[in-house]
Amino acid sequence: MNIKHRYDPAALRTFAKGLLAAKAVDAVIAETVADVLVEGDLLGHSTHGLAQLSSYLGSLEKGTMRASGTYDVVSDFPAATTWDGLWLPGPWLTKLACDEASRRARTFGTGTVVIRRAHHIACLAAYLEPITSAGMVCIIQSSDPAVRAVAPHGGSRPVLTPNPIAVGIPTDGDPILIDVSMSIATVGMARRLIASGEKAPFPWLVDGKGEATDDPNVLDDDPQGSLMLLGGLESGHKGFALALMVEALTSGLGGHGRADRPENWGASVFVQVLDPDAFGGREAFIRETSFTVGECVAGPSRQDANPVRMPGSAGLRRKRTAIANGLVLASGIVDALTPWADRLGVPMPATLST
Secondary structure: OOOOOEEOHHHHHHHHHHHHHHOOOOHHHHHHHHHHHHHHHHOOOOOOOHHHHHHHHHHHHHOOOOOOOOOEEEEEEOOEEEEEOOOOOHHHHHHHHHHHHHHHHHHHOEEEEEEEEEOOOOOHHHHOHHHHHOOOEEEEEEEOOOOOOEOOOOOOOOOEOOOOEEEEEOOOOOOEEEEEOOEOOOHHHHHHHHHHOOOOOOOOEEOOOOOEEOOHHHHHOOOOOEEOEOOHHHHHHHHHHHHHHHHHHHHHHHOOOHHHOOOOOOEEEEEEEEOHHHOOOHHHHHHHHHHHHHHHHHOOOOEOOEOOOOOOHHHHHHHHHHHHHOEEOOOOHHHHHHHHHHHHOOOOOOEOOO
16 A cells, blocks of 8 residues: 655755755755755655755765855856856755846846856746745746756757756736746656656657657667657757757856766756836736736636646645645655665654644
């Protein structure tokens, strides 16, 4: 019988913070990383929430993630700045970048922060709500110049990463929270399937010959397979084009990327915040976005049991339910973190009674 335990999200944050603190991570950094990871799980992005913590702890142990310190400023202009993250924890750097981009947007209408050499930044959607709650738009993009997991359209050799884009858009109700990769699925999802011995639900990978497959093990074959681009074999030029845009706005603007042949798992990051008051006005913006949402959800759906919903709406419902009733973690997360808890002397979080 597969028992699904529920956890208090606050207890999970305390647990994650405790594990990071036990590896000498600065208290403020540890708290931010814990918050971002749990937020990812609350929104349903279970491959990019606490599922990443075991790998983060391993990186701290190997010295490929720094436990303390701060970033270097590479360049600084009124509405834009570039940081060298120096392999500090990506969630902390990205949260700082969102705060800084928001501050500049309130003054200049737009603020952009680009980060090179950040460590992995977890779930991109986890950063959006505070900015949309302030009535502003947030755009986040990320790539990993050390990883090759996505072949270019028409090719068979992996060159790129899934290169996700997240966008937070305020409305007069729930915000629109977009978080999509330029490949059909992520490396994290493929690795979860490999660990469980499962196949993909449909052919969203390509083997080393460029043929569609549902076998995630092709990522470890020789020649190496890859994740299929958004659009599939027929229209993957669309995902490829967007992936190239992400590469340019992250590693390109940051001045560090694949051409440097880095070996450290991490991220190049682009964060931009826009204040509608600097454009057509916030009231007009909210009126337009809210009208569009209303038009989309009011129309007929192909299936009565599956009505039209906006990006992020299911995640926000999951979050509210989990806050009220407890969070169910995806399979394998607790098993991966239990050995770390034992080694580091950090108590596992208690499960909630059913």
